[in-house]
Amino acid sequence: MWTYILRRLAYNVPVYLSILLLVMLALRVRDPVFGRLPKNATNEDITLKRHELGIDRPFIVQFAVQLKQVATFTFDEESWDYTGQSVGEVLKRCIGPSLAITVPSLILTSLFSITVALISAWFRGRTLDQALVFVAVLGMSVSFLVYIILGQYFCAYRLNQWLGYDVFAIYYDPEVSNAGWVEFMTSVWPKYYLLPVMISVIVAMGYDTRFYRAVMVEESARDYIVTATAKGASRSRIMFIHMLKNAMIQIITRIVITIPFLITGSFLLESYFGIPGMGNQLIVAVESGDFPIVQSFTAVFAAVYIASNLLTDVLYALVDPRVRLS
Amino acid sequence: MTKASSDSRALRKFLRHKPAVVASLVIAVYAVIAILLLCTNMITLDDTLQRVGPETIPGFGTLQKPEKRHEDAEWLIDRIDTLSGRSDPQAAFDSFQDLGVRRIAKLPLEELQARVESAWQTYDQLAELEDLTAAANGALNVPGGATVLADLEKLEGSVEGLLEPMTAKEKSTRWLELLFGTDRQGRSIFYRSIYSIRVAVLVGLITGLLSVTIGTIAGLLSGYFGGWVDHLITWLYSTFASIPNIVLLILLAFMFDGGHIDEPLNRWTNGLLRRLIGGRLDETLIPVYIAFTATFWIGPCRVIRGETMKIRELEYVQAATVMGFGRTRILLRHILPNITYLMLINFSLLFIGAIKSEVILSFLGLGVKKGPSWGIMISQSKIEVVNGFFWQIGTATALMFFLVLAFNVLSDALQDVLDPKHV
Numbered sequence: 001m002w003t004y005i006l007r008r009l010a011y012n013v014p015v016y017l018s019i020l021l022l023v024m025l026a027l028r029v030r031d032p033v034f035g036r037l038p039k040n041a042t043n044e045d046i047t048l049k050r051h052e053l054g055i056d057r058p059f060i061v062q063f064a065v066q067l068k069q070v071a072t073f074t075f076d077e078e079s080w081d082y083t084g085q086s087v088g089e090v091l092k093r094c095i096g097p098s099l100a101i102t103v104p105s106l107i108l109t110s111l112f113s114i115t116v117a118l119i120s121a122w123f124r125g126r127t128l129d130q131a132l133v134f135v136a137v138l139g140m141s142v143s144f145l146v147y148i149i150l151g152q153y154f155c156a157y158r159l160n161q162w163l164g165y166d167v168f169a170i171y172y173d174p175e176v177s178n179a180g181w182v183e184f185m186t187s188v189w190p191k192y193y194l195l196p197v198m199i200s201v202i203v204a205m206g207y208d209t210r211f212y213r214a215v216m217v218e219e220s221a222r223d224y225i226v227t228a229t230a231k232g233a234s235r236s237r238i239m240f241i242h243m244l245k246n247a248m249i250q251i252i253t254r255i256v257i258t259i260p261f262l263i264t265g266s267f268l269l270e271s272y273f274g275i276p277g278m279g280n281q282l283i284v285a286v287e288s289g290d291f292p293i294v295q296s297f298t299a300v301f302a303a304v305y306i307a308s309n310l311l312t313d314v315l316y317a318l319v320d321p322r323v324r325l326s
Numbered sequence: 327m328t329k330a331s332s333d334s335r336a337l338r339k340f341l342r343h344k345p346a347v348v349a350s351l352v353i354a355v356y357a358v359i360a361i362l363l364l365c366t367n368m369i370t371l372d373d374t375l376q377r378v379g380p381e382t383i384p385g386f387g388t389l390q391k392p393e394k395r396h397e398d399a400e401w402l403i404d405r406i407d408t409l410s411g412r413s414d415p416q417a418a419f420d421s422f423q424d425l426g427v428r429r430i431a432k433l434p435l436e437e438l439q440a441r442v443e444s445a446w447q448t449y450d451q452l453a454e455l456e457d458l459t460a461a462a463n464g465a466l467n468v469p470g471g472a473t474v475l476a477d478l479e480k481l482e483g484s485v486e487g488l489l490e491p492m493t494a495k496e497k498s499t500r501w502l503e504l505l506f507g508t509d510r511q512g513r514s515i516f517y518r519s520i521y522s523i524r525v526a527v528l529v530g531l532i533t534g535l536l537s538v539t540i541g542t543i544a545g546l547l548s549g550y551f552g553g554w555v556d557h558l559i560t561w562l563y564s565t566f567a568s569i570p571n572i573v574l575l576i577l578l579a580f581m582f583d584g585g586h587i588d589e590p591l592n593r594w595t596n597g598l599l600r601r602l603i604g605g606r607l608d609e610t611l612i613p614v615y616i617a618f619t620a621t622f623w624i625g626p627c628r629v630i631r632g633e634t635m636k637i638r639e640l641e642y643v644q645a646a647t648v649m650g651f652g653r654t655r656i657l658l659r660h661i662l663p664n665i666t667y668l669m670l671i672n673f674s675l676l677f678i679g680a681i682k683s684e685v686i687l688s689f690l691g692l693g694v695k696k697g698p699s700w701g702i703m704i705s706q707s708k709i710e711v712v713n714g715f716f717w718q719i720g721t722a723t724a725l726m727f728f729l730v731l732a733f734n735v736l737s738d739a740l741q742d743v744l745d746p747k748h749v
Contacts, residue, residue, distance in 0.1 A: 015564045022565065026577045030586045137738075141731040143685045145704045146723050153711045264570045268686065279572065283690070286576045294573075302568040 001317065005310065012306045019302045020066060023295055028059070032080070032289035053080060055291075070299045077292040081285065087296045090281065097177075098265030098277035100193050105200040106262060110255055113205050117212035122239060124217060133213070139206035148272045151199045168195040172274035196269045208254075215250045219243050249319050256312045260305040339743045346739030349732040356729050359520065360527035371697045374521045377512040378426035378503045382715045385506035385515065392458045392478055396449070399481050403445045406430060406488050410439055426503040426514065429490040438488065445484040452477055507717040509703075510710055518698040519721045525699040526729065528611060529684055530677040533618035538673045540619065541626030542665070548627075549634025550657055559631070563624045571621050572686075578620065579692030582613040609695050614687055618680050626672040630665050637661050667744035674737040678730050700726045 033049045041049075050056040054065075069075055075088035082090060116132060123129045156168040169192050176188045219225070220243060228238050267279025274280075278297065285293040317323045340346060362368050380398035384390060390398075402425070409418040409430070419430045431438060452458060455474065492500060506515040548559035566574070581587055585606040591599045603610050637643060638661070646656050685701035687693035693701055700722040707719035 012564070015561055015568060018561070018565045019568050023569065023573070023577065026581055029581045030584075137731065137734045141727050141734055142723060143682060143700070143704055143726060145685050145689070145701070146719065149704070149708050149711055149719060157712065261570070264572065267572055268689065271689075282573065283576055286573075286580050289580075294577075298569060298573055301570050301573070305568045305570075 001314070005314065008310050008313070012310075016302060016306065017067075020070070020295070020299060021063065023298045024059075024063060024066065024291075027286075027289070027291050027294060028055075030289060032291060035289055036080070053291075066295055066299070069296065070303075075292075075296045077296070079290055079293055081288055081290045081293070087292045090293055091278075091297060091300065094276060094278045094281045095263060097193075097275050098263060098270070098279065100189060101196050101200065101269060101275065101277065102262040102265055104193075105197045105204065106255070106258060108197070108201045109204045109208055110251075112201065113208035114212050114251065116205070116209045117216055118239065118244070120209070120213045121216035121220060121243075124220070133210065136206040136209045139202070140210075144203055144268060147199050147203055148268060151195060152272065155195055155198075166191065168192075170273075172276065174276070177276065192273070192275070196266070196273050196275065200266055200269060211254065212247070212251065215247050216243060219247050222246070249316065252315060252319070253312050256308055256315065259308045260301060263304060264301060336743050340739060343739045343742065345735050346743075349735040349739070352728055352732040353736065356523055356527060356732075359523050363521060363524040364528075369517050369521050371521070373517045374513065374698050376426070376514075377424045377508075378514040378517075379424070379508050379512055381508060381510050381512045382710060382713070382717075383504060383508045384715070385504070385717050385721070387504065388507075392474065395478055395482065396452055396458055399445070399485050400449060402485055402488070403442060403449060406438070407442050407446075410435065410442065424512070425489070427496045427499045428492065431488055431490050441484060441487050445481065445488065448477060448481040448484060452481065506721045509706070509718050515703075515718050515721050518703060518718075519700070519725050522698050522700045522703065522722070523725065523729075525611070525694055525697075526681050526684065526726070529614055529618070530680045532611075532615050533622060533680045534673045534676040536615060536619045537622035537676050538626050538669050541623040541672070542630050542669055544623070545627040545630030546634055546657060546661065546665070549631040550638055550653070550661065552635075556631075559627070563627055566620065567624050574621055575617050575687065575692065576690055578613060578617040579687070579690050582608045582616075582692065584608065611694065613692055614684070614694070617687065617692060618683065622676050622679060625676070626669065629668055629672065633665050633668060634661055637664055667740070670744065671737060671740050674733055674740060678733045678737070681726065681730060681733075 032053065032055065033046055036053075037045055037049055047056070054062065065077075069077060075091065076086045079085050079087050079090050120129045120132045152170055156170040159168065160166050160170075172192055176184075176192065179188045224242060224246070225238060228242050233242070263278060264282070265277040265279040267277075267283055269275070270277040270280040271283065282294065282297055284290075285297070380401045383398070405422070405424060409415060409422060412418040415435055422430050431441075433441075452474065458474065502516055503514045504516075506519065509515055509518070544559050544563070548556045585608060588599060588607050599607070603612065607613060643656060643660055646660050651660075681700075684693055684699060685704060688699060688701035689705055693699060703718055703722035707715075707722070710716075710718055
């Protein structure tokens with residue numbers, strides 16, 4: 001297995017290098033200097049600024065510097081937007097708020113949708129199943145933005161008006177970023193993060209429920225189910241012990257594959273609720289041309305993405321003895 | 327012959343699936359509207375940008391709060407009053423287009439000014455009341471409170487008197503203009519939302535076709551030939567898949583925005599690009615197509631690569647190889663027909679993806695630049711929603727909902743009919 005992992009890692013080196021290269025090249029289509037200088041800047045100013053930002057070096061040198069940062073895992077290059085802060089600090093600051101939305105919503109979505117999928121599979125082909133599938137499709141046909149806008153209006157704005165105090169905040173308050181751990185869990189999270197989490201659960205439910213239902217239905221047609229039925233196992237035993245266990249392989253795969261997306265956060269939710277997470281920061285960084293942040297962020301994401309893909313395959317082999325890694 | 331009979335069997339099975347037939351009809355209606363919009367001047371871009379009346383009027387002629395009716399009347403009287411004070415009032419009247427098809431009454435200037443004056447009087451009378459809505463509901467026992475509703479109608483009557491009476495055709499156009507109300511800038515929500523069908527169908531169709539074509543070619547080659555071709559293509563899609571979608575989209579938005587890509591392209595090709603598209607790239611939908619295709623081709627490519635690898639090992643393909651058929655013939659005649667169902671299903675799924683992601687692109691500033699789209703309408707309606715006005719978000723969502731729902735139902739039906747092994 002170790003040779004497999006090593007070979008896969010080696011295989012992913014060119015992929016990883018080309019990601020870094022692609023992002024760096026794409027960023028350099030536009031000159032970042034002009035946004036950072038007054039309109040009447042002289043040529044001398046421009047040359048100085050270029051030197052200060054380090055983009056007057058040959059591209060290969062810039063690429064090597066970035067590569068060194070990734071290889072040593074020290075993102076100490078200074079951010080262009082936040083003077084005095086290293087890229088690592090900015091990333092560290094933003095990752096918390098993103099995880100505060102994505103982790104709870106991944107857990108809740110998975111729990112809810114697996115439950116609903118089990119119910120649906122239990123009543124397969126009957127009215128309840130058809131109704132659940134139909135609701136899932138209905139939910140999938142509405143734009144994400146509509147959920148956010150209406151959620152903000154009804155659950156934050158109107159509810160607060162009606163109750164007379166702020167249950168959910170419509171917009172993030174930067175002051176609460178300094179809250180301690182206990183205070184964060186008891187008052188900050190429910191007020192600022194719970195509503196975005198609920199919205200993202202509702203949006204993701206449709207897709208996940210349909211996927212998990214399909215997995216269960218597929219499993220229920222397998223031979224081992226027939227064997228179990230012939231042995232006289234009860235229906236609930238078949239569903240929860242035999243079927244769920246085998247369906248777990250695909251369920252785990254789907255959950256592991258979403259792990260990299262936990263750190264990118266949901267940029268739509270973050271920007272509509274003003275939460276200072278990774279997605280939000282990334283849009284700001286690309287728009288203002290803060291190259292170090294965009295480059296390092298993509299590098300981190302791609303690394304996590306490749307690692308979790310590898311992890312999925314290894315888990316597969318561990319869980320399912322029929323799968324051989326080659 | 328066998329192929330024809332299997333086709334008709336799939337078709338029969340499809341026709342038995344009632345929701346799928348309804349969904350196809352819905353899609354056909356959208357397609358017809360899109361074709362009409364593309365080929366005729368049914369609704370032009372200018373129509374969607376043109377003011378047709380006061381801001382945030384609700385649709386279906388719903389009656390509004392007395393306060394709003396009062397304000398709307400004020401807006402129009404004020405406009406006409408200002409125009410009649412111009413040095414050449416007649417020319418100003420003729421160029422007045424803020425009420426859609428409606429025109430200012432063709433009366434002598436003095437007559438019109440007298441009517442404006444009398445409208446102002448009714449207006450002032452009502453303006454004296456502190457709380458118009460409450461007064462109209464009879465809550466405030468103010469002098470004149472009982473006649474508030476009658477006065478409002480009188481005000482609206484005198485406003486009507488300032489305008490040219492409508493012909494029957496104009497009446498129906500006017501009805502359409504105000505069918506779903508107006509947005510915050512007084513533009514017709516009906517025109518904007520219907521015109522957006524064009525954008526949605528264009529984006530869905532072109533990105534769907536492009537991604538499926540590229541994905542199919544790449545997947546077929548990689549699955550059939552294996553070796554270095556496979557390595558190259560796997561490397562390519564792993565690279566694109568490992569960059570988060572949104573980073574890729576924002577990066578492309580960043581590259582295309584402000585014509586930064588156009589400059590070098592035009593320089594190298596001697597202005598070919600400018601001549602081809604008649605302007606800058608970021609004014610067209612081309613960046614949207616590129617952005618979506620860059621991320622969407624991966625899905626079909628993966629699936630088709632896997633399927634091709636499976637089919638390549640089947641006996642009939644090996645028999646064809648033994649019989650000495652060329653690779654091209656085997657690929658096109660023996661493998662391609664067996665993956666067309668995957669192309670169809672993927673196209674349907676990508677169509678949905680494109681329409682729904684257009685919202686996100688518009689949010690990032692990469693999407694449609696000129697004119698409306700459902701994404702733009704939804705993100706613009708945020709401020710209206712705060713004020714309790716739901717007509718714009720409702721119309722855009724509803725139109726998008728039916729199209730996406732139809733495609734969702736269709737994709738499911740296609741799965742059922744064409745790929746019975748898959749559940």
